[in-house]
Amino acid sequence: MAKVLVIEDEEGMRDILKTYLEKNNFDVLFAEDGNAGIDMFKNNSFDIVLLDVMLPDISGWNILKTIRESSKIPVLMITARGEEYDKLLGFDLGADDYVVKPFSPREVIARIKAILSRANCTESNNVISFSGITIDIDSRNVKVDGKKIELTPKEFDLLSLLAKNMGKVVTREKCLNIVWGYEFFGDLRTVDTHIKQLREKLGEKRDIIKTVWGYGYKLGCD
Structure with a gap:
């Protein structure tokens, strides 16, 4: 019950x-x-x-x-x-x-x-791991070098979107539409703010999120 x-x-x-x-x-x-x-x-x-x-x-x-x-x-x-x-x-x-x-x-x-x-849907084992970062999609947990970090729902969804497109540039418009779940007509700086917060929480791994100026963001070690 x-x-x-x-x-x-x-x-x-x-x-x-x-x-x-x-x-x-x-x-x-x-x-x-x-x-x-x-x-x-x-x-x-x-x-x-x-x-x-x-x-x-x-x-x-x-x-x-x-x-x-x-x-x-x-x-x-x-x-x-x-x-x-x-x-x-x-x-x-x-x-x-x-x-x-x-x-x-x-x-x-x-x-x-x-x-x-x-x-309650936790049957799959959907985990993304890269560069010491582990994203458990089902439990919505993120660990950096084995230590859990606390993300807001939108920060988690944004990091997951970038991870699922590893190495590919994701536009800020696409981030808004997918993470927020609908066509968003607000300020694109909403994404920039969340990226800044994500980088702060990732600590020494912050540079894994790359800025592609005038376009969007991507995850990668290059």
Whole structure:
């Protein structure tokens, strides 16, 4: 039985989610505001978090940042707004998916099941190793000379994309489209910022990421 944390301040919404989640055999705990949600998350073990963006005390985005500081648990964002900015921000901060109010409870259940199915799919042994760096695609872990380093979801996806194209130049536009999962019309410097952060975390291996000026990046020892 998967355990779900729902951080939602609307009582009516909590009641609806409780009915459908329990009907689908989920073990559910509810928090009525952000602070309570953070405390509950820190003191319990969950399989997925449903997180409302608009809360009375702390924004859902800040809670998501706090969660991502220590955990890769799947997070499904609940928002009353559907603007492109919210989607970009949510995915950039590490959200796995989102639903926009008003939504069908059945849609929420379907999205939760899909997210948990992806999270639990660890049958393959998909590992990329090069120059003392090991990327485990399934567990989303990266080690440098045997020592695990902590990457954000987007940093991991970006490094994995470059590794899968070893020796080939990947344009910044392609990085945005593939890593962010949709056509991105924002600032290309988003990629540059993530590359800078990646290099810092790779430490002595930072030079493995090569800049091809005016074009993009590639991984290689040359």
